[in-house]
Structures are given as structure tokens and as C-alpha cells.
Amino acid sequence: MRMNSDIQPPLSHFPNKKMTISMKNIKSIMSVMLLGITATATAQNLNSGYFNDGYQYRHDLNPAFANEKNYVAIPGLGNINVGMNSNIAVDNILYNVNGRTALFLNPNVSTEEFLSGVNDKNKITEELKVQILGAGFKAFGGYNTVELNARQSIDANVPGTLLRMVKEGFENKTYDIEGFDANANAYAELALGHSRQINKKLRIGAKLKLLFGIANIDAKINRAQLTLSDNEWTGVTNAQINTSIKSMAYEIEEKERGPEGETSVHQYVSGIKDDKWGVCGFGLAFDLGAEYKLDKNWTFSAALLDLGFIGYSKNYVASTNGDRTINTTEYNFNVDDDASNSFDNEMDRLTEGLSTLYELQDNGNQGSRSKALAATMNLGVEYTPDFYDKLSFGLMNSTRMAGKYSWTDFRLSANVSPCKVLSATANMALGTYGASFGWLLDLHTSGFGMFLGMDHTLGKLAKQGLPLSGRGHVSVGINIPFGK
Numbered sequence: 001m002r003m004n005s006d007i008q009p010p011l012s013h014f015p016n017k018k019m020t021i022s023m024k025n026i027k028s029i030m031s032v033m034l035l036g037i038t039a040t041a042t043a044q045n046l047n048s049g050y051f052n053d054g055y056q057y058r059h060d061l062n063p064a065f066a067n068e069k070n071y072v073a074i075p076g077l078g079n080i081n082v083g084m085n086s087n088i089a090v091d092n093i094l095y096n097v098n099g100r101t102a103l104f105l106n107p108n109v110s111t112e113e114f115l116s117g118v119n120d121k122n123k124i125t126e127e128l129k130v131q132i133l134g135a136g137f138k139a140f141g142g143y144n145t146v147e148l149n150a151r152q153s154i155d156a157n158v159p160g161t162l163l164r165m166v167k168e169g170f171e172n173k174t175y176d177i178e179g180f181d182a183n184a185n186a187y188a189e190l191a192l193g194h195s196r197q198i199n200k201k202l203r204i205g206a207k208l209k210l211l212f213g214i215a216n217i218d219a220k221i222n223r224a225q226l227t228l229s230d231n232e233w234t235g236v237t238n239a240q241i242n243t244s245i246k247s248m249a250y251e252i253e254e255k256e257r258g259p260e261g262e263t264s265v266h267q268y269v270s271g272i273k274d275d276k277w278g279v280c281g282f283g284l285a286f287d288l289g290a291e292y293k294l295d296k297n298w299t300f301s302a303a304l305l306d307l308g309f310i311g312y313s314k315n316y317v318a319s320t321n322g323d324r325t326i327n328t329t330e331y332n333f334n335v336d337d338d339a340s341n342s343f344d345n346e347m348d349r350l351t352e353g354l355s356t357l358y359e360l361q362d363n364g365n366q367g368s369r370s371k372a373l374a375a376t377m378n379l380g381v382e383y384t385p386d387f388y389d390k391l392s393f394g395l396m397n398s399t400r401m402a403g404k405y406s407w408t409d410f411r412l413s414a415n416v417s418p419c420k421v422l423s424a425t426a427n428m429a430l431g432t433y434g435a436s437f438g439w440l441l442d443l444h445t446s447g448f449g450m451f452l453g454m455d456h457t458l459g460k461l462a463k464q465g466l467p468l469s470g471r472g473h474v475s476v477g478i479n480i481p482f483g484k
Contacts, residue, residue, distance in 0.1 A: 213281025
């Protein structure tokens with residue numbers, strides 16, 4: 001830090017200013033990056049039903065699977081999935097402090113307690129799938145399905161460095177917080193499926209999905225580094241948000257910064273204002289699947305789901321427009337209060353420079369863009385013992401292929417159908433988000449069918465209704481089976 005005097009103020013002379021500005025920068029980045037992620041119901045397909053023959057929506061896990069009976073779904077109630085996945089627990093974010101719920105930033109929550117549950121990479125995956133209309137029937141030489149679904153997915157990656165920095169405060173070291181990303185996607189799909197028996201051993205199936213894009217928000221910090229030392233502070237940021245909504249605008253905030261007489265107006269994105277929701281994109285996707293019965297004991301299956309994309313007609317961009325850099329050695333401090341580069345004036349200029357690190361500029365609508373869906377691969381092997389053919393054991397692997405948001409899950413299950421109207425499954429899973437217990441109960445009498453299951457048993461819930469473990473999933477549906 002260059003001085004025009006032999007007297008150099010120590011770092012302790014202005015730590016509060018540095019701390020306040022930097023903390024504000026980080027919190028602003030966090031709030032902008034997580035736009036649209038709060039207050040969201042979440043879910044996935046019920047993987048616990050993969051080997052359960054009584055579960056009518058196995059075709060959502062593998063389009064080659066067929067039901068013994070036709071069915072019509074109760075509108076809006078045929079297949080509802082709600083859940084979440086995370087490798088950081090909710091009870092490591094929300095704490096009970098003197099009988100009240102408090103964030104981890106509360107001073108009564110010790111740094112050691114909080115950091116014990118923080119990972120280097122903290123992943124959150126949330127999805128919603130609600131069937132609006134649905135039916136399945138035998139015709140055209142096979143089994144057919146028709147579905148109209150509303151779907152939503154949310155993913156976020158939060159680097160542990162950022163959480164540690166916010167909780168601990170700042171020290172003289174380098175903080176690398178790149179890798180903070182978030183994506184939210186909402187669309188409707190009309191799915192037409194068909195499966196048929198090719199020979200005694202092989203059955204194949206496929207689904208055609210017409211997609212109607214409602215909203216997509218893709219936010220990422222490409223680069224974010226803060227280096228603090230006794231003699232120098234350096235900050236570099238590079239961030240961008242792409243938003244596709246039918247009618248929207250970024251909320252703009254204005255502030256004046258800089259030394260007296262040299263103040264300048266800063267305009268930056270502070271939020272999103274959505275004026276009108278509707279279809280703003282169209283796309284196409286496919287599900288492909290196969291099932292192969294080796295003999296009466298062994299069955300193998302594989303499926304690729306959601307192979308497709310949505311093309312959006314609008315792309316509203318907010319960005320730092322490349323790297324933003326601030327370095328304190330660029331400032332000349334003078335102990336003379338009347339000098340143009342007095343300590344107070346230079347601190348105002350430095351404050352202005354630090355503030356620009358997190359300011360995103362509204363670049364307006366940049367035209368159309370395409371976004372690929374997160375595809376899923378399901379692989380399964382099932383064994384039916386000779387001593388009881390109503391019992392089977394299955395091993396399933398489900399892998400979501402979505403770049404930095406990818407995950408995988410291995411699930412070992414036991415499945416039983418003791419009578420024609422009842423089937424059940426219990427399973428254990430291990431994968432990217434840890435271990436969990438899943439189950440499914442399915443009742444399918446003539447004229448009435450109902451199922452209830454969980455891939456990740458909820459356990460204890462916070463007051464907000466979120467599972468404290470950070471993982472939870474509930475799937476329920478009511479349908480009308482008929483025919484043979």
C-alpha cells in the first residue's frame with residue numbers, strides 16, 4: 001500500500017470498514033445467485049418402485065416396463081413426488097438458540113459446531129414432478145401411456161470456503177470461492193409412451209416428450225478470489241446470470257459512492273421482477289428403455305431418460321462483463337486530511353472499488369438460447385428365487401448426468417407381492433448424498449389404486465417442514481386400474 005508519508009496506518013486502523021464492505025459483497029453475491037431458490041417444493045421419480053410390479057409408474061423409470069392393467073389417473077393426484085437431496089444437513093444451517101430457530105450466523109452458534117458439518121463442496125438438488133393428467137392402456141401391439149406433467153428442478157453448489165468465510169470473518173489469507181452456482185428450471189411436458197415385447201426375452205420401450213419451457217435461471221460465479229494481507233488486499237470476481245422468463249426485468253438499485261466531490265452513481269442488479277409467466281420456450285426429449293429376461297430367475301434392464309433440450313426465445317443477462325479486479329496498492333494514502341488523497345478520501349475510493357466486485361450489470365435480452373435437460377441413466381438387475389416366486393431382490397443404479405450437478409445412487413431392494421392387490425418394497429441406498437432407507441406400499445384393487453413411498457425416509461423435521469438430515473422424499477398417487 002503506497003503512502004505519501006513515512007507514517008503508515010496499521011491494518012487494525014480500518015478493519016471494520018474492510019470487514020463490513022467485504023461481508024456485504026459476499027452476502028449480495030449469495031442473495032443474487034440464489035434468486036428463485038427459496039420457498040420451493042421438490043422431488044424426483046420414485047426409484048423405490050423400480051422392481052415393484054404393482055407400481056403403475058414404473059414406466060417413468062424405464063419406458064420398457066408395462067402394467068398388467070389399464071389405468072386412469074385421478075387428475076392432479078395420480079403421481080405426486082416431493083423431496084430433496086443435499087450433502088449438508090438442514091440442522092447445520094438452522095439451529096435452536098434459546099428456544100428459537102436461528103441461522104448459523106447467530107453468534108450463539110459456535111464456529112466449531114457449524115464448520116463440523118460443512119463440506120468442501122456443498123450440493124443441493126431439488127426436483128418437482130406432479131402429474132396433471134395420465135393414463136395407461138393396452139393397444140397397438142403393446143402398452144401405451146399418456147401423461148401431462150408439471151416439472152421443476154433446482155440445483156445449487158455452495159463452496160465450503162464461502163460458508164467458512166461468512167461464519168469466521170476475515171483473516172489475512174486467500175479465499176477462493178469460485179464454484180458457487182445455481183440453476184432453476186420449470187417446464188411442462190406432454191409424454192407419449194409405448195412398449196412392446198420383441199420376443200420371449202426382450203421388451204423395449206420409448207417415450208416422446210413435448211416440452212413447454214416456463215422459466216430457467218442459470219447463475220454462476222466463474223471466478224471469485226479475495227486475498228488479504230497486512231500490506232495488500234486483492235479481489236477478483238467474474239459472475240453472470242442468464243434468465244429466461246416470458247416477461248421479466250432485473251430490479252436495479254442505484255447508489256452514490258466515492259470521495260466527496262467525486263461521487264459516482266452505481267447501478268447494479270438487485271433482484272428479479274417477473275411481470276408475466278407463461279410459455280417462453282419449446283423443446284423435445286426422449287426416454288429409451290429395455291428389459292431382458294435371461295431366465296426365470298434373472299432379469300436385466302436399462303433406461304436413458306430425459307434426453308433432450310428446451311429452446312428459449314429470451315435470455316436476460318446480468319453480468320460483471322468479465323473480470324472485476326480491485327487492488328489496494330493502486331491507492332495512495334496521505335495523512336494530510338486536506339490532501340485530495342487523504343486517508344478518508346482514499347478509503348472512499350477503495351470502498352467504491354470493492355463494491356464494484358459484486359455489482360452485476362443489466363445487459364438486457366440477448367436473444368434465444370438452448371438448455372439441455374439433466375438426463376438420467378437407470379440400470380437394474382433383479383433376481384427371483386425358486387422357493388418363492390412372489391419375492392425378488394433387485395440392485396439398481398440411478399445416475400443423473402448434469403455436469404457439476406451430477407449425482408449417482410445405488411439401491412438394493414427386497415420386493416414382495418403376497419397377493420394380487422398388494423405389493424411392497426424395502427430398500428437401502430448409498431450414493432453421492434450418503435445413505436438412506438426407502439420403501440413403497442402399493443394397493444391395486446379393481447377400480448381403485450393407491451401408493452405411498454419414500455426414497456429417503458424423512459425422519460425428524462424442522463419447524464419449516466424440511467427434513468433435518470437434508471434428505472427427504474415422499475411419493476403418493478391415486479389411480480383407477482381396470483381391465484386385465
